[in-house]
Amino acid sequence: GAGVSQSPSNKVTEKGKDVELRCDPISGHTALYWYRQSLGQGLEFLIYFQGNSAPDKSGLPSDRFSAERTGGSVSTLTIQRTQQEDSAVYLCASSLRGLAGGRNEQFFGPGTRLTVL
Amino acid sequence: GENVEQHPSTLSVQEGDSAVIKCTYSDSASNYFPWYKQELGKRPQLIIDIRSNVGEKKDQRIAVTLNKTAKHFSLHITETQPEDSAVYFCAASIGAGKSTFGDGTTLTVKP
Numbered sequence: 001g002a003g004v005s006q007s008p009s010n011k012v013t014e015k016g017k018d019v020e021l022r023c024d025p026i027s028g029h030t031a032l033y034w035y036r037q038s039l040g041q042g043l044e045f046l047i048y049f050q051g052n053s054a055p056d057k058s059g060l061p062s063d064r065f066s067a068e069r070t071g072g073s074v075s076t077l078t079i080q081r082t083q084q085e086d087s088a089v090y091l092c093a094s095s096l097r098g099l100a101g102g103r104n105e106q107f108f109g110p111g112t113r114l115t116v117l
Numbered sequence: 118g119e120n121v122e123q124h125p126s127t128l129s130v131q132e133g134d135s136a137v138i139k140c141t142y143s144d145s146a147s148n149y150f151p152w153y154k155q156e157l158g159k160r161p162q163l164i165i166d167i168r169s170n171v172g173e174k175k176d177q178r179i180a181v182t183l184n185k186t187a188k189h190f191s192l193h194i195t196e197t198q199p200e201d202s203a204v205y206f207c208a209a210s211i212g213a214g215k216s217t218f219g220d221g222t223t224l225t226v227k228p
Contacts (some may be wrong), residue, residue, distance in 0.1 A: 033216075042220040043161070043206060056215055058118075091160065103151045104210050108160040 002026070003108035006092050010116045013082055021077045021112045025094030033071055033106065034077050035091045036061075043091070049075065082116045089113050119144040120216060121209050130197050131227050138222045140207035141189040147209040150190045151216070155204045164205075165192070190201025197226045 004068075005024045012021050025032050034046040049069040060066070067111035069075040079086055093106040120143040130136050135150045142150075148169035153161040166182040167181045167190065174181050183190040194201055196205075204223050 031215075043218045044180065045218070048215045050215070103166060104214075104216065105151060105163045105166065106153075106161075106216060108162070110160055 004092060004094050004107050006090075006109040006112050008112060009078045009110065010113045010115075012117065014117050015084060016081055018078065019114065021079075021090050021092075021114070023075045023077070023092030023094075023109060025073065026096075026107055027073075027094070027095035029096050029107070030072065031095040031106075032075050034067055034075070035093065037111070038089045040094070046077070050112055070082075078109045078116055079114075081105075082114075084116050087114055087116045094107045119147060119209055119211075119217040121207060121217045121219045123207050123222055125222060127223045127224045127225075128221065129227060132199060134197055134198060136194045136201070136222070136224055136226075137195050138192045138205055138207070139189060140191070140209075140219050141187075142209040142217075143188070143211070144211065145185075145188065147210050147215060148212060149210045149216075150181070151208050152179075152181060152192050153206045153208065153218075155206065155221075157203070194224075197224075199226050199228050202226045 007022045026101045030051045032049040036044040042112045047057040047067045064080045089111040091111045092109045123140045151166035154164045155161040165176050165181050168184050174215050178195050180193045202225050204221045206221045207219040208216045
């Protein structure tokens, strides 16, 4: 079946512009994560959506970052007034919330490479 | 919240040798511990996972061990091959809740 998809795959923008990154999770997956990964670095957690619960926004680095998940499916990560330090690969992942004790595997999308000039 | 520490940050081994990566976690309620492999330029993918009711799990050349008392778990790769070269991430979560990742280990297998 279809995996997690993200668009665009690459985005080049000028400093100060706003950008929107899209994530289409696997159908039926209730959990959705956004991560940021700079070159050669680890996975920096940004935000977590689980079903209809309030999202966990504890990883968002500043108020320039926001994310929505409409209808429990597609998610959009918005970065306002982009800065050069925002340049990174933005990864989305989804997982199926199973019964207690079940597998909690995250399926990652291919990422969006953001370059802020 | 949960805190996961991963060591070492880089690891270089000779082909055929074993590699061990260790992670510790802080929340004793965590009960699901996956390991992900990220090859260069690719997305992370799950390679093995373990739940807290199991002490060890093996899948061919890879194994994971869990010590709940000490709150640490380890990834073991035996008979390493060049294609094992990648970044490995551990993670911990409480059931189906939010996962917390370690900072990753870059494994290099020298032929």
